[in-house]
Amino acid sequence: MSSLIRSVRLRGYRRLYGPSSLLAGRFYQTDAMTGEVVALPDIQPSNLQFVKTGNPKAPPPSKSLMFGHTFTDHMLTIPWSSVEGWGTPKIGPYGPLSLEPSCTVLHYAQTIFEGMKAYRDEHGKVTLFRPDMNMKRMNTSASRIALPTFNGDALLELIKKLIHSERDWIPREPGHSLYIRPTMIGTQRFIGVAPPSEALLFVICSPVGPYYPEGFKPIALYGTTEYIRAAPVRTTKGTGAYKLGVNYAPGVMPQKEAAKMGYAQNLWLHGPEHYLTEKGDAIELVTPPLDGMILPGVTRDSVLALARDHASAGYYYEGDSRCRSCRNSCRTLWIWYRCSYQSGRTYPTGDDGMGPISRPIWTELTGRQMGTIPSDWSVPVTA
Numbered sequence: 001m002s003s004l005i006r007s008v009r010l011r012g013y014r015r016l017y018g019p020s021s022l023l024a025g026r027f028y029q030t031d032a033m034t035g036e037v038v039a040l041p042d043i044q045p046s047n048l049q050f051v052k053t054g055n056p057k058a059p060p061p062s063k064s065l066m067f068g069h070t071f072t073d074h075m076l077t078i079p080w081s082s083v084e085g086w087g088t089p090k091i092g093p094y095g096p097l098s099l100e101p102s103c104t105v106l107h108y109a110q111t112i113f114e115g116m117k118a119y120r121d122e123h124g125k126v127t128l129f130r131p132d133m134n135m136k137r138m139n140t141s142a143s144r145i146a147l148p149t150f151n152g153d154a155l156l157e158l159i160k161k162l163i164h165s166e167r168d169w170i171p172r173e174p175g176h177s178l179y180i181r182p183t184m185i186g187t188q189r190f191i192g193v194a195p196p197s198e199a200l201l202f203v204i205c206s207p208v209g210p211y212y213p214e215g216f217k218p219i220a221l222y223g224t225t226e227y228i229r230a231a232p233v234r235t236t237k238g239t240g241a242y243k244l245g246v247n248y249a250p251g252v253m254p255q256k257e258a259a260k261m262g263y264a265q266n267l268w269l270h271g272p273e274h275y276l277t278e279k280g281d282a283i284e285l286v287t288p289p290l291d292g293m294i295l296p297g298v299t300r301d302s303v304l305a306l307a308r309d310h311a312s313a314g315y316y317y318e319g320d321s322r323c324r325s326c327r328n329s330c331r332t333l334w335i336w337y338r339c340s341y342q343s344g345r346t347y348p349t350g351d352d353g354m355g356p357i358s359r360p361i362w363t364e365l366t367g368r369q370m371g372t373i374p375s376d377w378s379v380p381v382t383a
Contacts, residue, residue, distance in 0.1 A: 039085075040082075040084070040085030040086070041084065041085035041086055042085065042086055042150060042151045042154060043078060043086045043089065043150050043151050043154040043155055043158070044086070044089070044154065045089065045154050045157045045158050045161075047088050047089060048088075048089045048090070048091065048158060048161065049088055049089070049090045049091070049092075050090075050091045050092075050165070051090065051091070051092040051093065052074075052093075053073045053074060053092075053093035053094070054093070055093075056073050057073055059072075059168060059169045059171075059207060060207075062171040062172075062173045062176055062207075062209060063209075065171070065176070065207055065208055065209040066209075067179070067206075067208050067209070068179070068206055068208070069206075070206055070207055071094050071204055071205065071206050072094060072166040072169045072178075072204075072205040072206070072207070073093065073094055073166065073169075074091050074092060074093060074094055074162065074165055074166060074205075075091070075092065075093075075094045075095075075162070075202055075203060075204045075205075076089065076090070076091050076158055076159065076161075076162045076202060076203040077089070077090050077092065077200060077201070077202045078090075078155075078158075078200070078201045078202070079198070079199075079200055079201075080148050080198065080199040080200070080201065081197060081198050081199075082197040082198070083197075085148075086148070086150060089158050091158075091161065091162055091165060094204065097200070097202070099187060100189050102189045102190060102191055103185075103186065103187050103188065103189060104186035104187070104188050104190055104196045105185040105186045105187065107191060108186070108193055109244070109245055109246040110145055110146075110147060110185060110186030110196055110199075111183065111184065111185045111186070111244070111245035111246075112138060112141040112142055112145065112147060112183070112184050112242070112243055112244055112245065113138075113181060113182065113183040113184075113243060113245065114134045114135075114137065114138045114180075114181070114182045114183075114243060115134075115179065115180075115181060116128060116129070116131055116134050116159075116179070116180040116181075116182070117129060117177040117178065117179055117180065117208075117369070118163045118170060118177060118178040118180060118205075118381060119170075119177050119178075119369055119370050119371060120167070120170040120171075120172060120177075120178075121370060121371045121372065122172075125371060125380065126163065126164070126167055126170060126380070126381040127371045127378045127379060127380055127381060128159075128160075128163075128180075128378075128379045128381060129298070129368070129369045129377060129378060129379075130298050130302065130377045130379070131156055131159070131379055132152065132156070132379075133298045133301065134182070134298060135152030135153070135155060135156055136152060137243060137296060137298075138152070138182060138184070138243070139152060140242065141242040141243045141244055142184060144239065144242045144244070145242075145244060146194075146195035146196075147184050147186060147195075147196070147199055148184075148199055150201070155182070155201070158203075159180060159182065159203055160381045160382070162180075162203055162205065163178065163180065163205065163381050164381055164382070166178065166205050167381075169205065169207045170207065171207055171209070173209075174210075174370075175209065175210030175366075176207070176208065176209050176210060177207075177208055178205050178206070178207055178208070179205065179206045179207070179208045180203060180204075180205050181203065181204050181205070181206070182201070182202075182203045183201070183202055183203070183204075184199055184200070184201045184202075185199065185200055186198070186199050187199055187200050219264040219265065220262060220263045220264055221258075221263055221264065221265050221266070221267040222257075222258035222261060222263035222265075222266055222267060223267045223269055223274070224254055224258065224266040224267060224268055224269060225269045225274055226254075227250070227251075227253075227254045227266075227268075228268065228270060229247065229250070229251055229266075229268045237292075238292075240292060240294060240295070241290070241292045241294065241295060241296060242295070243295060251266065254266050299365070302365060302368075302377065303361055303365060306361050306364050306365060307357075307361060
C-alpha cells in the first residue's frame with residue numbers, strides 16, 4: 001500500500017472514529033511530532049503485574065464439578081485504547097468487572113471468545129492442546145468485528161503464566177482438565193455503531209470434569225431446518241466462521257425446542273437442500289469445507305487430520321454433505337445414534353457408543369490431549 005493511499009485511509013478513519021485508525025486488523029496513530037504513521041503498542045508480557053488474592057479458595061472435589069460453574073482464584077486482564085494501544089497486563093483476583101451501562105459490548109454485542117483446555121498428566125506435567133490455533137482464530141474474530149488484534153504468542157505467554165499460577169486447580173483424575181476462556185469486549189462508553197475506542201481482553205479459568213461423566217454414550221440429534229445458527233460467509237459475508245458472542249444466543253431457543261422433543265443437540269441444516277453445517281456446539285467428521293459457513297474448530301481440524309492418517313481412512317470426506325453418522329465437537333468427539341430429519345433414522349454403534357471409525361480417533365485424540373501420546377499438538381506450560 002502506498003504512503004499516500006495509507007494516509008488518505010487513515011484520515012478517513014480518524015474523521016469517523018477518532019485519532020487512531022484500523023487497517024488490516026491493526027490500529028495505527030500519527031506521531032504528533034514527526035507526522036509518521038506508527039503502530040500502537042502490542043501486548044508486552046514483560047510488563048506483567050501479579051496481584052495475589054488475599055482470600056484463596058480450596059479447589060472443590062473433582063466429582064462435584066459441573067462444566068462452567070467453578071472458577072479459579074485469579075484472572076488475566078489487559079486493557080486497550082485507540083490512543084495508547086495495549087496496556088499493562090495484570091494477573092489479579094478473580095472478580096466482577098466494572099462496566100458502565102453505555103459500554104458498547106452491552107448494546108452492540110462487541111465480544112469474542114475462545115475455549116482452550118490445560119491438562120495434567122500422572123507425573124504433574126501441564127500441557128495445552130494446539131493453543132496456537134486458538135490465538136489465530138481469536139485474532140480473526142477480532143478483526144471481523146473491528147476489535148483490536150494482538151500478538152498471539154505474547155498473549156499465549158501470559159495465559160501460560162496464569163495457568164501456572166492456577167496449576168493446583170487442575171484436577172488430577174483422568175479426563176479432567178482446566179478450561180480456559182479468553183474473552184475480548186468493547187468497553188467504550190458510547191451509544192453508536194462504530195469500532196470501539198476502548199476494549200478489554202480478559203482470561204478466566206474453570207476446572208472441569210470429563211464431558212461424559214457416566215461414560216462415552218451416543219446422543220440424539222434434531223435436524224433443524226426452520227432456524228439457522230449464523231449467517232454464512234460464502235454468500236453473504238456473514239459471521240458463521242467467527243467465534244462471536246452474537247452467534248450463540250440465537251441458538252438457545254432452538255436447542256430448548258429440541259430438548260423438549262428428547263434430543264440432546266441441534267443438527268443445523270442450511271438452505272433448501274438442507275446441507276449440513278454444525279450440530280449444536282459440534283461439527284461433522286464428514287463435514288462441509290471451511291468456506292465461511294462454519295467455525296474452523298480446533299478439534300474439527302484435529303479429528304480430520306487423524307482421519308486422513310488413519311489406516312482405514314476410506315470414510316473421510318470433506319465437501320457439501322447431508323446427514324451422516326459420526327461427529328466431533330469443539331470439546332471432544334461425539335457419536336450419535338438417532339437423528340430426526342423429516343423421518344427419524346437410527347444408526348448402530350458398539351456397546352460403548354463407539355464404532356470402528358470413532359474408537360481409534362477418540363483414543364488417539366484424547367491421548368494427544370492428555371500427553372500420553374507424544375505429539376507436537378501438546379504444548380508444555382512452564383513457569
